[in-house]
Amino acid sequence: MHFRRPSTTSRAIRTVLLCGTVFMLPAAGSARAEDLRIGLAADVTSMDPQWNNAGPNNAIALHIFESLVFMDKNARYIPGLALSWKPLNPTTWEIKLRPNVKWHDGSPFTSADVKASLERPEKLVNSPGSFTSYTKPIARIDTPDALTVRLTMNAPNYANLANDLNSVPIMPKKVAATLTQADFDSGKAMIGTGPFRFVRFARGQEIVMARNPDYWGARPEWDRAIFRIITDNGARSAALLAGDVDVIESVPAADVAKLKQNPKFRIEQTVSWRTIFWQMDQSRDNPPYVTDKAGKPLGKNPFKDARVRAAISRAINRDAIVSRIMEGLAVPASSLVSPQIFGHPGTRPEAYDPEGAKKLLAAAGYPNGFGLTLHATNNRYLNDAAVAQATASMLTRVGIQTKVETLPVAAYFTRARQGDFSFEMLGWGSAAADVALRSITGTPNPQTGYGTWNWGKYSNPQLDKLIETSLTTVSSDKAREDNAKAAAKFALDDHAIIPSHSQLAMWAMKKGLKYEARTDEWSLAQFFHKE
Secondary structure, three states: OOOOOOOOOOOOOEEEEEOOEEEEEOOOOOOOOOEEEEEEOOOOOOOOOOOEOOHHHHHHHOOOOOOOEEEOOOOOEEEOOEEEEEEEEOOEEEEEEOOOOEOOOOOEOOHHHHHHHHHOHHHOOOOOEOOHHHHOOEEEEEEEEOOEEEEEEOOOOOOOHHHHHHHOOOOOHHHHOOOOHHHHHOOOOOOOOOOEEEEEEEOOOEEEEEEOOOOOOOOOOOOEEEEEEOOOHHHHHHHHHHOOOOEEEOOOHHHHHHHHHOOOEEEEEEEEEEEEEEEEOOOOOOOOOEEOOOOOEOOOOHHHOHHHHHHHHHHOOHHHHHHHHOOOOEEEOOOOOOOOOEOOOOOOOOOOOHHHHHHHHHHOOOOOOEEEEEEEEOOOOOOHHHHHHHHHHHHHHOOEEEEEEEEOHHHHHHHHHOOOOOEEEEEEEOOEHHHHHHHHOOOOEOOOOEOOOOOOOOOOHHHHHHHHHHHOOOOOHHHHHHHHHHHHHHHHHOOOOEEEEEEEEEEEEEOOEEOOOOOOOOOOHHHOEEO
C-alpha cells in the first residue's frame, strides 16, 4: 500500500507489514496523499466477500476482490478476470482467464484460485446471505491449465453463467480455505487482485484502502479510499456540507433540492435496479406476529390465500409513497425488477383500490381484517422506516390492523432469515428478472440454490418451471427475455411478493469530482475522477 506524507527527513525507503506481506512505501518528502472520502448509507457487516450476499458488502468487496465477469454502469456484462466464456457443448463452458494478473501479495492469479473460490460458498455454514445460488448450477470444475477453467453444468443450455460469474468474488486458493470472518475483518485474509489493498476495517465506522500500484487495469487516481459508515441521513448530508467527506451515496430526499442549488456540489442520479418489496410468510400454519384484532394468535395463515395477498397489494398507494415519502426519488414498482431491467414484464403498478382490497379480504374470510406486525430496516434503504410506517397505515385503513417494528440492518437480516417475522421488507437489485426470481421466489432448495432469499418460503412449481425454462434458454436473448417476462408476470399475478417502489440511485459530491451514476447503486472509488 502507498502513503505519501510530507517530511523534512532525507529520502528513505520505508516498509509496512500488512496481511503478512511487506509492501514498499514511497519516499518521505513526496506529495501529500490524495484521499477520496465516501460517506456510505448502509452498514458493511463483514470483509469476507462471500459471507453475506448483500449490496453494501458486495460493493466494498469489489475494490479488493474481483469477479471473473464485470458489470458496467448500465448492468451489462463485460470481461473481468476472465477474458472470455463460451460453451463447448450443451453442458460445458470454457473460461479463459486474464494473464499477468497478480494477487496483492505478488503471487500469480491462476485457475486453481478460481476453482477454490467457486467451491467455497458451499462450505460456509450459517451464512446470512449465501452465494450458493450462483455455484449450485456447477456440477464439476476442471482446470486443464493455469489460465483455463472448464465448468460442467448440472443442466444443459444454462443461460445465466455470466451473471453467476459476475456475482462470485475470487480469492487466492490459500485464502479460500479460510472459513472464519475474523481473518478477513482483521486483514489477514484480505488478499485480492483489485485496484485497492486493504488497510483497516472498523465495524460500523470506516473502511480504509490504499491504491494497488501493481493493478492489472487502469489504476485509481486516489492514494487512499476511505469509506465512512454514516447510516443517519442528516449526519451524512452534514458530513458532506462540512467537508468531512467528499461524496455521499443515497442522498436524503430532504436535502436534494438544496444541494442542487448549492454551487459547491453536484448530484448524479439514475433509476436504480433495486426494487423495495414485501415478503409474506406463506409456509407456516400459524406464523408469528399475525393475530386477531384482540392481539391473540390468529391460528391460521392468511398469506396462504392469494386473495389476501392481492388485497394487500391493492391497499398500497404506491404513488403516495413515491411522492410523499420518497419525495419523488423513486418510481412505483410493478414487478420484482425495475422497468429498465432485462425481463421486466412491462406491467403497470397495481392501482390503489382500498375498497377492492376490503372486498377481497371479506371474500377470503376476513371481513373484519386481522392484526399484523410488519418488520423493516431503519438504516438500509432510502427512507425505509418511513415507508414502513406509511405502508402500515395503508393496511390499517383496509382492516389489517398493523404495527411496525424496525431494526438495524445487521440484526434485521439475521432475524428475517431465521423466520422470526411474517411480513417483512426487502430490497433487491438484479441484472435480470429470472435471476431475481430464482433467489426471491424460487422454492427454497439447497440442492439447486433456488430461494436463497425467499424468507417467506413461497413455493409454486409452475413458477419454478418458468424460471428454469428462462435460465436454460440459449437460442437468443429475445427468446430468453420473453421467458423471463412470462415468469415475472406469473409471480406478479400470484402476488408471490408485493412490490412497492424502485428507488433512484443518487450521489452528491463536491465540485471537482465526477462519477457516472450506476444502476447498481454501488459507490466504486476507482470510477470517481477529478475534473
